[in-house]
Amino acid sequence: MKITRLFPLACAALLGLASCSKDSDGNSSKLEVRLMDAPGDFRSVVLDVRQIEVHLKEEKDPDGWKNLGFTPQAINVLEYVNGRSALLVSEDFAPGDLKEIRLILGPDSYVIGTDGQRYDLKTPSGQTSGVKLKLDKATLRERQTYQLLLDFDVAKSIVERGNWRPGNDKKERYLLKPVIRVVAQDLRAGIRGTVTPAAARPQVLAIRSTILGPDTVSTSADASGAYLLTDLAAGTYRVEFFPSTTAPVGQPAYRTAVRTGVVVTNDQITDLGAVSVQ
Incomplete structure (x- = not known):
């Protein structure tokens, strides 16, 4: 049986199925990037994710980065706990090895604390060079789907400044220092x-x-x-x-x-x- 993946929201009725299927090279792979979270002591933790890239060559080769088909968006990671995960990327991809994955974060990440107040998250490195995560033996094979699951640890990633006190500038309370574990696996x-x-x-x-x-x-x-x-x-x-x-x-x-x-x-x-x- 031939299996095809369909463009989201494109197929509303049976008569449209044939025209909605997405053809791809029979030798290509499929790459998925998903995000999940370990719970933290906040009402919301929103990441302003602008871009996702993977590195295909040796670590110091600046030409090895490839931009993935990701739509910039704000993601409340606390919605994806207890086994739930957010699909960020799903695209056909050439077989081969992946060395790193990088998330570029924008300036609009924030948390909603247990007090109901919004606190902006400063991201010292994530906005410029990006949050880089090394991949160990991540190999995409022909006609297989490969998944990179980014396990975001809220409790370790959000650091409260020691000298912050109520009444200080709310923008200065928390720093975002992402701690993310990558789980790479073939989907079977x-x-x-x-x-x-x-x-x-x-x-x-x-x-x-x-x-x-x-x-x-x-x-x-x-x-x-x-x-x-x-x-x-x-x-x-x-x-x-x-x-x-x-x-x-x-x-x-x-x-x-x-x-x-x-x-x-x-x-x-x-x-x-x-x-x-x-």
Whole structure:
């Protein structure tokens, strides 16, 4: 079965699926960058992320940096705790080794304290040279999805100035000194199952909500009704089944079926069993 990834928000109906699929080089890889957080003693921690880059050559080669397809945005990292993560980048990428990843931060990062007050975060290095994170043995292979999970530690990353007192300038209370652990891994999760009747030959969509909008992976059930979606990131999906044929005369009409709350875990295949579209 051929698996394609679809542009977010582009496919509203079955008739649009063929024109919405994104073609890519059969030898390319897919790179994902995700962000998650360890909880901290704040109501909100908002990072002003302007750019994300990866380094493809030796460490001191200034020409080795490649800008990733990331839309600048403010991200409240406290929304991504307890296993939740924000998808920041998902793009086709040439196979090869990655040496480093760098986040360029803007001047508008801030926290909301437990007192409900906003305090700007000063980022001494993040605004200029960027927050650089070294990667150990990060190799993208052909036709595989590779994920860089940035685990942001709020408690260690936000430092309160020792001489700050209530009544002082709120902009001077906290410094942002990012402490981020990188987890690099091939994505080998998936969803499988069967659709009845097999003659419906449905299109199968697995949809996951992300910070970039819906991320959709699709395939088609084969002649026996079986399907397999691979290279999925861990998370919770809505799986939709769209019949591509009409039922024979005298039989109940085929209909769209939906399964919600499908939990996918990395390195495991989630089996949905049999799903009826009649």
